[in-house]
Amino acid sequence: MTFNDYLLAPSHLALSSGFFGFYSHAATSAALWEAGYRPSSISGASAGALIGCLLACGLSSNAIAERLSLLQRSDFWRPGIGLGLLKPDGFKATLRQLVPQRRFEDTETPFSVSVYSVKERGTKVISSGDLIDGVFASCAIPFLFHPQRMRGDLLWDGGIKDRPGVAGVPDDGELLYLHIPSKSPWRRHVPLPERVRTTRLAVHGLPRSGPSKLALGPTIYGLAYQAVLAQMQRPYESVLNIDAETR
Template identity: 40%
Template sequence: MDSRPDASPSPPIVDRLRGKRFGVVLSAGFFGFYGHAGFLKALHAAGLEPSAWAGSSAGGLIAAHAAAGSSVGEIEALLRKQTRRHFWDPDPVGTLIDAVKGGHAFSGLLKGDRFRALIESSLPVRRFEDCRTPLLLVATNLSRARSQVFTSGELSPAVHATCAYPGLFRAVRLGGDLFWDGGIVDKAPLVALAESEPGGNLDAFLVHYLPSRTRDRLSGALAYAQGLDAGLTAGRHEHFVLQLKVMQARGVPVYVITSRLPPVSPKTMEREGMLAMDAAEASVARALSSAPVPFV
């Protein structure tokens, strides 16, 4: 900010968005559901109401609930009562049988049946078209080696697909194609939302970005996989940076709030998830009341 005495202070993000039609983009992030729920709490407290939602992976799940009409309190309550048993359904015998038959079960530890049931029981609507606010989700189409945008049709299968984290969940079959986590190819689908039909009517975009965790060094039997993961993390980060440059060239305001939160995993979700939610709420509240900062 200009330090000259007559320089006007830069308006905070909340003032820049108030009264505007803006879209929210929630990034992928391993078990980032809790962090995005904290974002929603801060957004609601600031009195801001998005005109469109988009998300990948964990961001897609929370965006879907918000767009479908779930209140902030309902989303928080849903997450607070979750335990690993609500979605944990490994099937080692079935996986081996499927592999012999040439199936795709070895693509993930969990069948995903319990997770799909959880999605279907918690979403207040069945189809994208029934959402209160326009919604866009991104998943990775493994059969066609590209990203795929979902804006219409059955909602639960698309949410399942965008959340199918590689190795944890089996790939999800939709319409003959196999899908994995949307965060593989588009961590925060900013341009996808901007180029969608509802995106053309928006004045600005607000992104809640959860950085992927990286290791200081590669070690052990999984060093090869760790290296691939680090490379993927770098690629996804640079892809989002390019999206920001595209939007800047188009003259469209984009405000990115980055939350660096405590790690959450299936084993720690009941305790660490709540800590991440609270940390995100505080982080986002501070960011909304401050001037925008460059994304790095």
């Protein structure tokens, strides 16, 4: 069985957090969709929540790639007084322009995000209610963005306690987990999901993105896309560590 064969069977999709890792997630998912993959549900944290939202709302791979290629720092860099440097206005306005849906219940594919609850000091899963607020909360890196206020709670980046973004994955069925490798010494040893019937995919060797490195986006996208596409006709393995530079 090839990796492409595996993708034609039903599975849930989880997308990990990763600092400005949405270029890698977008490219990987584009290759998966081109191979015919369509998940039963989608969950994610932080960058994984952002791309997961676009996928769950039915945006095409081309539309996602085009918007990311045009992304500028000014789209989300809106400093303001609060518990963080940046207000949520720019992020939310950009997301509203991309997707017509406004509630989790309206997405084309069942969708959930992980967020960090200050009140509960742990991960919460959001799968209903305001879609834009929920996705922003999952992406709200502490002290870079203001937290999302929701029902008397302060919500921050879902990757704080659930870096893999798997808290909302249904218990049944296969799971395809897209992992963004971290170059941080504090993040390298975060445990991957321990769950039976899980396939883990990670693309290594990609340039590191960030608020001041958005120009690297198209390069990251191209490398990740070609690396995953080259894997399709190779034998299926439950752990796929793909090198973007040597393939």
